[in-house]
Amino acid sequence: MHLNVKQFALASGVMGGLVLLLTTVIATGRGVGNNLSHLSVVFPGYQVTYLGSLIGAIYGFVGGLVGGAVFSAIYNGTGKREARP
Numbered sequence: 001m002h003l004n005v006k007q008f009a010l011a012s013g014v015m016g017g018l019v020l021l022l023t024t025v026i027a028t029g030r031g032v033g034n035n036l037s038h039l040s041v042v043f044p045g046y047q048v049t050y051l052g053s054l055i056g057a058i059y060g061f062v063g064g065l066v067g068g069a070v071f072s073a074i075y076n077g078t079g080k081r082e083a084r085p
Contacts, residue, residue, distance in 0.1 A: 009069035016064025017057040024053035
């Protein structure tokens with residue numbers, strides 16, 4: 001099976017952005033998020049606030065995009081080659 005790098009990267013980016021956005025919004029609403037605050041070391045400008053959730057969504061999208069592209073490229077490179085007629 002061959003993965004489309006662009007589509008897989010886009011899907012991974014959207015999922016990464018949504019996960020970080022929703023996690024931050026839920027943590028902010030509950031008044032918790034001590035563990036999430038450590039992400040500000042890696043993601044400048046990120047905070048466990050509603051505005052920080054938008055900033056985190058951008059970082060999550062970019063990280064997922066790059067990670068998905070790298071993963072699918074490696075997957076396609078190491079996969080078994082199909083015989084083409």
